[in-house]
Amino acid sequence: MWNFLVSGLLTGTTIVLYDGSPGYPDTGAQWRIAERTGATLYGTSAAYVMACRKAGVRPARDFDLSAVKCVATTGSPLPPDGFRWLHDEVRDDLWIASVSGGTDVCSCFAGAVPTLPVHIGELQAPGLGTDLQSWDPSGKPLTDEVGELVVTHPMPSMPVRFWNDPDGTRYHDSYFDTYPGVWRHGDWITLTSRGSVVIHGRSDSTLNRQGVRMGSADIYEAVERLPEIRESLVIGVEQPDGGYWMPLFVHLAPGATLGEELRGRIKRTIREQLSPRHVPDEIIEVPGVPHTLTGKRIEVPVKRLLQGTPLEKAVNPGSIDNLGLLAFYEELARKRP
Template sequence: MMKKQNNVLDLNILWQPNENWISQSNLKGFSEQVGFPLFPYERLHRWSITHPEEFWSGVWDFAKIIGEKGKKVFIPPTDDGILGAQWFPGAQLNFAENVLRGEEEDIAVIVAGEDGTTSHYSLRELRSKVAKAQEGLRNLGVRSGDRVAGVVTNGIESLVALLATTSLGAVWTSCSPDFGSQGIIDRLGQVQPKVLITVLEYQYNGKHFDIRDNIRAISEVLDEVSAIVTLTEGDDFLKNQSKHVLNWNQLCKNGPFIPEFTRVPFNHPLYILYTSGTTGLPKAIVHSVGGTLIQHVKEHQLHCDIKHGDILFWYTNTAWMMYPWLISGLASGAAILLYDGSPLPKDNIGVLWEIAEKVGVTHFGTSPKYLETLQKASYSVGQEHNLSQLRSVLSCGAPLSAEQYDWVYDYIKKDILLASISGGTEIIGCFVMGSPVHPVRRGEITCKALGMAVDVFDEKDVSVLHQKGDLVCTKPFPSMPLTFWGEDGDERYYSSYFTKRPGIWTHGDLAEQTDEQSIIIYGRADTTLNPGGVRIGTAEIYRVLEQIPEIEDSLVFGLPNAGDEEIVLCVVLKDRELDSDLADVIRNNVRKKASPRHVPRRIYSVNEVPYTINGKKVEGAARSTVLGQQVKNKGSLHNPNSLLEYISLLERSFV
């Protein structure tokens, strides 16, 4: 769908909002409230980062955040860097109080599973459940600042446990039950939770999984846990443990119908999230109540245009940052859809869209890998389903290729806002994202998020256009981590993001910014390839490989070779063997659609590509394995055994 901009045909524009869409947008309403023009957006963005007091105070007011705002909004750092800023130092608020707002009969939560069945919960029902769980946790001694940990699936009990925890001013942290016992210990063992809430079994892709042995192993190590709450009734598998064990119904058997809310300072801890890296123990990142809430309502309302009555969905597990991001949608008046199970169950790959059609999802959050799978299966979403309520498709976790932009508009829906967004666990939000007032350009992330001083720097710390560089942030923002939990947390936090450029957040993404101030992400900087000294993002190669039908999956990394680096490509093929003919097709496509420098020197056929539990390819773990180096945190991997065939990769012949 080509559009004209200033009477010039712009072939990259796939969609743009009409005047009604713009005039009815939250972003338009916000600009009118703060008295600053919406267009040009770049000027509004510049105001949002040069006048942080006015901007973030405006977000608080526009989102109608419940709590005491305080007289001061922002106290800048004492030096020229971005560390040490104080946000809303006099504020008092509670996260759960803001999430549980609205009319009693409003639908708040929809829960669905692989069979497509759904359950609905009103705000009144959700508040009542939270009140009972709150009383149960209080009786177990949970107080403000304590940690409550969950090994839980994405269901109603998990949400209630999280909100009950935060209503008390306590801190929530969680893992997905498909983590191995060591992966859970590596995370929860760092933060000494007082209470552990856990499933004992779960279903995924039609299969039943029993994790009792894992929970036994965990309970023996987590010395600070005084009580374990199981989500399976009548199970006495821990009856010989010294810890108090009860089930969910016992926890919630008493209590009022209305929860109480303990208000805390803006920078009080809310969540502890974990990175999924494989180079050491996961970083335990502490996020604040106020920073998380104000960042999320800004992103939901101003950038995603979420309004009261909308239904927000993101396919996620309870270990990924998109889980708390989804939950915060309640604070903007939306209902949220919680889905537990495989996004692509073997007997019905379209189940998520069936559910979206059934319940009227307005904002559908997913990943490039999921869209790629549907594309290769020739699943025409728009023909199979009535998506009249759908207004936006959002994607994150990896760069969304230009061809995938085309596919979404051709095969899902033409009149929607497609937003590729990028940020991270480290900021529990986004640096760059979509907008309801911008055109969508293929292969580009639409704009820099308001309030985020995003730039792209070269190796000399100079801002560059049309050139690959490091994605950075040069000014403070409210959702910066409080610290990393544990000993030397502040030092480890600093070394992760500020060693390369003191006082400037270096995020770790290889990126490019355009004249329109849109952003192209090429992948993680630590997996950037450097053949001949030229920086190449792995996403540039994946984009080409996704268009070759014979390739089911792929992995790209670099290996040292005589002072230079050569590109290694591993492919998972379907219905054929790797031979010189297919290798020629791959190399010719990469040469033509990327560049000669992108062409892999070695191509291997493998059975599997390693992924994190959150669904991200792990180039670094494969590279380390090939080089004979230890992968320290295999608990972060969804399929750690996939690395076994990489041990002897260099001993095999390549094509």
């Protein structure tokens, strides 16, 4: 987000950067900073919003946020429950600006527009200068259907090469191997008929059970409504024999126990709210869920570990917030038949 902060200076604004844990000394730490500084636009992560919701934080009650006109979130899709919580617990006329982009393009693919309405669970529109589309596997544009996030014309801030990639192979394989000449970012999205955008999660870690695809974000939204679940991680692993193993990893809230009753409630929640096909094969307690340094759950590297890829080849160690957590998944892969 550094580029977003620095570009704010071009408009004559004063920027505030909070350096430290958003949970210290308590979960309301960032709201306290917003109150103290009189911030008008408050940028945070979807993960922090959902953590506040789960912790029972009530910003409007506990802090003077009268100066805050907009709360912007990024890092991962803001679930519909996050929109509701911001509306109910901050202010009902708050501009909720969910945005999605990439470090690699140094900008947003889709985000907020002050002149458009906000629809729950949706990003308001593609960004300026972004020919954002949703494509099916054959390269056909889709509307109101889930497809691959593609950018069909160059954006001003797209990279043109990678370091230490003299022939461009890594660059090509990262973005242009699926649709020649068209940037495929690796996310499932829906472009709605009214022009808004819904982000469903990583397309290369999408759950595909019996031909029915579902984004991992849908699973997280349902499961993490349960008070016992602090955070979760779901992975779909293609097996050498043609089978498909879909474990759900859960990081429990303090005092919670993963017994049969909780396992049953988790499965029932997914079955009733989402899809019987996407009930996990196993529910496994973990010491924590690893993230990138920008707060995104690292689904693809964990999937690679579970498929037997060595740790040093599955992930860039410098991009992970807690590398030690990956030892659990690496050991699990080693023990599986």
